[in-house]
Amino acid sequence: MAEALEFEGTEGNRLAADLRGSEGQPVILLHGGGQTRHSWKGSAQQLSERGMRAITIDLRGHGQSDWLNSGYYRFRDYAADAKVVFEQIEVQFGVKPIAVGASLGGISSLLAEGEAADALLNGLVLVDITPRMDPGGVSKILSFMGDRIHDGFATIEEAGEAIARYLPHRVKPTSLDGLRKNLRLGEDGRYRWHWDPRFLNGPNSVHSDHEESERRLVAAARNLRIPVQLVRGGKSELVSKEHADEFMQMVPHALYYDVSEAGHMVAGDKNDVFCQAVLSFVEHIKAA
Numbered sequence: 001m002a003e004a005l006e007f008e009g010t011e012g013n014r015l016a017a018d019l020r021g022s023e024g025q026p027v028i029l030l031h032g033g034g035q036t037r038h039s040w041k042g043s044a045q046q047l048s049e050r051g052m053r054a055i056t057i058d059l060r061g062h063g064q065s066d067w068l069n070s071g072y073y074r075f076r077d078y079a080a081d082a083k084v085v086f087e088q089i090e091v092q093f094g095v096k097p098i099a100v101g102a103s104l105g106g107i108s109s110l111l112a113e114g115e116a117a118d119a120l121l122n123g124l125v126l127v128d129i130t131p132r133m134d135p136g137g138v139s140k141i142l143s144f145m146g147d148r149i150h151d152g153f154a155t156i157e158e159a160g161e162a163i164a165r166y167l168p169h170r171v172k173p174t175s176l177d178g179l180r181k182n183l184r185l186g187e188d189g190r191y192r193w194h195w196d197p198r199f200l201n202g203p204n205s206v207h208s209d210h211e212e213s214e215r216r217l218v219a220a221a222r223n224l225r226i227p228v229q230l231v232r233g234g235k236s237e238l239v240s241k242e243h244a245d246e247f248m249q250m251v252p253h254a255l256y257y258d259v260s261e262a263g264h265m266v267a268g269d270k271n272d273v274f275c276q277a278v279l280s281f282v283e284h285i286k287a288a
Contacts, residue, residue, distance in 0.1 A: 002056075003045075007088050009060055009081040011072070016064035017057040021048030025122070025282065026089050026097040030082065030105025032265075033206055034145045036194055038061030038181040043100075043267050046275040052282070057085065059105065061196035063181075069198065073199040073206050074133040075213045078104060079111035086112065087121040093111050096120065098285070100278060102127035102267065103238070104206065107217065114220025123227040125278055125284045128264050130238050130247040131217035137237035137264070142200065142207065152190035158181055159191055169235070171264060221250040227288065228253065229281040231274065234260035255281060 002018035009015050018037060018229040027047055029040040037056035058065035060081055061073055068077075082099070089097045099121050100151035101109035106129035113121050144166045156176050163179070164172050173179075184189040200207055228251050232244050248256055257277040262269035 004286070005055065005249075007085045010065075010077070010084055011068060011070060013060055013066040013068055013081075013271050015057055015066075015081065015085065016032045017055055019053060019055050020044045021051070024052040026053040026055055027278075027282070028057060028085070028094045028097045028099050030057060030059065030099065030101040030108060032103030032105060032285075033141075033199070034062075034193060034195055035102075036182050037093070038063070038178060039102075039268065041137065041178070042271045043275050043278070045151070048276070049286065050279055053098070055089065056091070061199045063128055063194050067196040067198075070204075071198045071202045071261075073202060074204055074208045075104075075107050075111060075206065076209075076216075077204075078108035078206075079115070082108040082112040083120060084270070085217060096122045098123040098125070100125040100127065101129070103129050103264070107213075110217060110224075111220050113151065113226065114223045115216070119226050121226055123229070123281065125229045125231060125281060126247075127231050127274075128233045128262075129241050130219050130230070130239050130243045131214060132243055132246065133238050134240055134243070137239075138207075141264070145193070146200055149193070149200065152182075152186060152188075152192035156183060156189060156191060159183055167263070167265065197235040205207065208263065218250065221247060224251050224254075227255075227281070227285050229255040229257060229277070229284075231257045231259060231266055231277050233262035233264055233266045233269065234258050235263045236266075236278070238264045255284065257281075 005017040007015040037058045040056040059126040099109040106126040184194045267274045
């Protein structure tokens with residue numbers, strides 16, 4: 001059973017979270033753009049069963065966390081929230097967390113740690129994300145997220161079919177209960193993704209300042225001094241093997257794990273393999 005937590009972002013914004021596990025190393029899992037903390041449920045359960053405190057969080061503008069009146073959904077804003085959340089976790093549990101960040105969550109964690117004067121984390125796992133990404137893959141993801149952004153879906157089943165078309169390699173779930181948590185029901189009776197549309201199309205959206213963001217991400221990666229692991233989906237449309245190799249040159253002490261049968265949504269595609277990679281990394285940190 002998950003325990004509800006709350007953190008505070010840099011604009012006083014409420015960030016909803018869940019905690020699984022009552023003792024051990026805190027591991028915070030930060031989801032990708034357009035997802036919610038519930039996408040980590042299986043991973044968090046496995047980590048808690050292996051003696052860790054697994055914390056899943058809704059990033060700003062997602063799930064049950066606040067939508068920002070300012071409309072600030074740039075990478076730098078997510079990184080600023082990540083920094084203060086990492087600090088709050090250390091205060092609450094008495095130890096620096098390990099961060100596991102997928103896509104947007106990884107970018108946020110990388111910038112927060114790589115630009116900090118002192119270490120915020122005991123370790124960092126980047127899930128299918130590197131400072132440089134394939135433009136075609138980014139375009140595909142943004143296109144999927146932007147489709148039906150305002151019109152929504154008549155039923156949850158219709159949303160499920162949209163996901164199935166986007167992820168044809170993934171076996172369709174027998175239950176749509178998990179998908180229900182990623183949707184919100186509007187007053188018009190239609191279902192829409194559980195995130196602020198300004199995240200994608202506002203004046204300070206997630207793809208603002210692309211060149212500046214890439215420059216900062218590269219610099220942040222080169223500044224990493226803590227244990228780092230890159231987990232790439234072998235069939236990723238976002239992170240090529242060349243991108244992964246470049247990252248390993250930027251962060252030569254990092255560990256690398258390739259989940260051969262997974263796409264960009266590594267944990268969703270191959271959760272057991274993904275969790276084993278994370279658990280091995282945690283053991284590596286303990287042994288160091």
